[in-house]
Amino acid sequence: MASSVHHLLFLIINLLIIPTTLLSQSIIQMPPKRHRITDDNLYCDSWRFSIETNDAGTWTSIPSRCVAFVQDYMTGDRYLSDSAAVSNYSLSFARGVQIGGDGKDAWVFDIDETLLSNLPYYEAHGFGSETFDEASFDEWVDLAKAPALPASLKLYKELQQLGFKIFLLTGRSEHQRNATAKNLLYARYNNWERLLLRGPSDQGTTATVYKSEKRSDLINEGYRIHGSSGDQWSDLLGFAVAQRSFKLPNPMYYIA
């Protein structure tokens, strides 16, 4: 009898305790309020995905909450790692191309943020968050000291070894030809087939149209454009596009 009473008491106590325990567990297990920095990181990672895939279309400035994120991305390992991944896929494709032996197998490279990195300039100008100042950027171009993007330099050299003719197609203007060539040599690029810059008749056209027209001219000369590398979609889209286009990362600015 005493045992039954004890058993009953035990059951009653448990019935009283369990809901309290469940309640306290449910409070403990509520997701902690996330820190603002974590939210920014997540937001900015998704923003970067959207601009790199061109889902975002034209954009004019980095969201203010993402400036620190872009700085981390550009100055840390991720930019180099992402660029290396693009370069490796480009090379993997290039190795599968049947080279004709007639000197007409072509690869087109953009220059800024593709072969050359203007990161030293953008580090001093808010990583693209400041309004673009053409005068100060032109001064930087004239210095001809932009370093190579390492992954692109490696790809460039390997493509030459494979037998591709290299065409450099840039939005820079014809008056910047000497400084551009000097900078390319400084960064250890050499033996390109042709350096194409915006001439007087190319002024006023969008980057997409200008670059498409130049690629079209090459095709009319009999070149087969197997691959194209650029940090802007306007380097790669339009008409007379390459068989394969390779988009390099650039979360600092967008050129339509």
Ligand SMILES: [Mg+2]
């Ligand atoms: Mg570029």
